[in-house]
Amino acid sequence: MKVFSEIGSYFLLMYRVFSRPEKSRIYWRQLLLEIEKLGIHSLGIVAIISVFMGGIITLQLTYNMSSPLMPTYLVGLGNRDTLILEFSCTVLSLMLAGKVGSNIASEIGSMRVTEQIDSLELMGVNSAAFLILPKIIAVVFISPILFILSVFCGIIGGLIAGPISGVVTVATYMGGIRTMFVPFFVTFSIIKTLVFGFLIATVPAYQGYNVQGGALEVGRASTRSVVNTSILILLFDLILTQLLFK
Amino acid sequence: MIEIRNIKKSFEERPILKDISTLFEKGKTNLIIGQSGSGKTVLLKSIVRLIEVDEGEILFDGRDIRKMNFKDIKLLRQEMGMVFQGGALFDSLNVEENVRFPMDMFTTMSTAEKNKHVDFCLDRVNIKGAHKLYPSEISGGMRKRVAIARAIALNPKYLFCDEPNSGLDPVTSILIDNLIKEITLEFDITTLINTHDMNSVMEIGDNILFISEGEKGWVGNSTQVLFTRNKKLNEFVFASPLSKRIRDLKQREDDE
Numbered sequence: 001m002k003v004f005s006e007i008g009s010y011f012l013l014m015y016r017v018f019s020r021p022e023k024s025r026i027y028w029r030q031l032l033l034e035i036e037k038l039g040i041h042s043l044g045i046v047a048i049i050s051v052f053m054g055g056i057i058t059l060q061l062t063y064n065m066s067s068p069l070m071p072t073y074l075v076g077l078g079n080r081d082t083l084i085l086e087f088s089c090t091v092l093s094l095m096l097a098g099k100v101g102s103n104i105a106s107e108i109g110s111m112r113v114t115e116q117i118d119s120l121e122l123m124g125v126n127s128a129a130f131l132i133l134p135k136i137i138a139v140v141f142i143s144p145i146l147f148i149l150s151v152f153c154g155i156i157g158g159l160i161a162g163p164i165s166g167v168v169t170v171a172t173y174m175g176g177i178r179t180m181f182v183p184f185f186v187t188f189s190i191i192k193t194l195v196f197g198f199l200i201a202t203v204p205a206y207q208g209y210n211v212q213g214g215a216l217e218v219g220r221a222s223t224r225s226v227v228n229t230s231i232l233i234l235l236f237d238l239i240l241t242q243l244l245f246k
Numbered sequence: 247m248i249e250i251r252n253i254k255k256s257f258e259e260r261p262i263l264k265d266i267s268t269l270f271e272k273g274k275t276n277l278i279i280g281q282s283g284s285g286k287t288v289l290l291k292s293i294v295r296l297i298e299v300d301e302g303e304i305l306f307d308g309r310d311i312r313k314m315n316f317k318d319i320k321l322l323r324q325e326m327g328m329v330f331q332g333g334a335l336f337d338s339l340n341v342e343e344n345v346r347f348p349m350d351m352f353t354t355m356s357t358a359e360k361n362k363h364v365d366f367c368l369d370r371v372n373i374k375g376a377h378k379l380y381p382s383e384i385s386g387g388m389r390k391r392v393a394i395a396r397a398i399a400l401n402p403k404y405l406f407c408d409e410p411n412s413g414l415d416p417v418t419s420i421l422i423d424n425l426i427k428e429i430t431l432e433f434d435i436t437t438l439i440n441t442h443d444m445n446s447v448m449e450i451g452d453n454i455l456f457i458s459e460g461e462k463g464w465v466g467n468s469t470q471v472l473f474t475r476n477k478k479l480n481e482f483v484f485a486s487p488l489s490k491r492i493r494d495l496k497q498r499e500d501d502e
Contacts, residue, residue: 023350119334122328123323123347123348126320
């Protein structure tokens with residue numbers, strides 16, 4: 001029963017979040033701040049992780065494709081499709097659920113326990129919309145950009161690791177990258193990142209907004225938000241894969 | 247003027263407010279006093295509808311906040327200012343931006359007008375040269391004063407203060423009390439202060455409501471509170487040896 005109650009509360013909060021803003025100009029300023037805080041500040045970590053993962057995928061593919069019947073250009077192709085289909089959308093979203101999600105939950109949770117949210121409400125501001133809507137738009141807007149950056153960095157990672165370790169030449173690797181490219185894979189993954197972005201922003205925001213107590217509960221809400229968001233990302237990954245590839 | 251009628255509130259079958267009715271007058275500092283856990287904060291937050299009561303009426307100049315929809319509550323709340331226990335200043339905004347925030351949200355004032363009004367509000371609470379500081383960079387007393395400045399930024403009709411003196415030294419407490427009193431008189435607003443500070447009671451208690459275990463225990467003013475025969479109120483007011491000595495001295499003085 002508690003699960004249904006939580007789902008109900010989540011949708012009621014979303015109803016408040018998507019109501020008409022008091023003053024669009026203030027929201028616009030908030031949005032730019034959130035894009036910087038949640039998106040721009042994630043560029044570095046996304047790039048680093050993607051470069052390493054691209055390199056690791058390349059090496060793993062090479063070492064596990066020991067058959068002489070398999071052409072080595074498949075390493076580039078495999079790396080590209082792994083990055084596009086799963087790593088740069090799903091795995092990266094799981095990572096962002098940790099970084100961005102815990103940030104959102106702890107920020108809103110701290111505002112709740114220090115009565116800053118009550119203070120907004122007392123002024124007549126729709127606190128849910130004011131605090132959460134710019135975060136949702138920022139994360140949903142920045143997610144596809146991070147996805148594209150991640151794919152690009154992952155391919156670069158493979159391009160560095162493959163030739164350096166001598167398992168594949170630059171020409172063969174790049175040949176694989178250009179082989180049998182399916183544009184729909186990119187569309188599919190961007191749809192996924194948009195959905196995951198929405199989850200990354202809203203689930204932690206819900207957890208933070210409903211914190212009751214003190215610092216300990218803020219920490220718990222932050223942990224809970226990461227766990228719940230991760231599970232939901234995997235669940236929606238399954239659903240979207242089934243729906244979009246059918 | 248704010249009137250509450252037969253307010254009842256329970257949390258998980260545990261009654262916190264038991265049928266409280268009273269009147270908070272305009273242009274006066276109305277104090278809600280009582281021990282910690284007596285239900286003061288619940289009452290204050292219930293009045294502004296941050297907490298939903300189970301029963302009763304809460305009338306703001308005749309308008310029942312409990313019967314209002316979300317939109318009307320938002321409009322009514324623009325007539326309110328509140329000073330929270332910890333100040334509740336926005337961490338990401340500096341002092342100036344905190345005070346300007348309600349104006350940004352709800353007025354069409356120009357930037358110059360807003361800046362002028364921010365200066366007026368901060369001057370009013372005696373804050374100078376701290377416009378660009380963040381809440382984490384100022385003292386507890388200053389935070390309270392900035393919170394008061396923000397609360398009066400939109401010239402409210404109702405001012406609510408939840409333990410404005412908590413965590414402050416006696417000298418700063420008196421400054422805050424006097425400031426609230428002056429603002430109440432200057433702007434002719436209905437002020438409700440939640441406190442268990444006896445200095446506040448004696449200094450600015452125009453109208454005092456004593457709550458004991460969720461019940462209305464006593465109503466009076468700062469003069470009457472010293473000579474009440476209400477046992478629970480006496481235990482609360484004269485809890486410290488110092489206050490007992492003051493009462494005895496005053497009684498002796500009056501007898502002479």
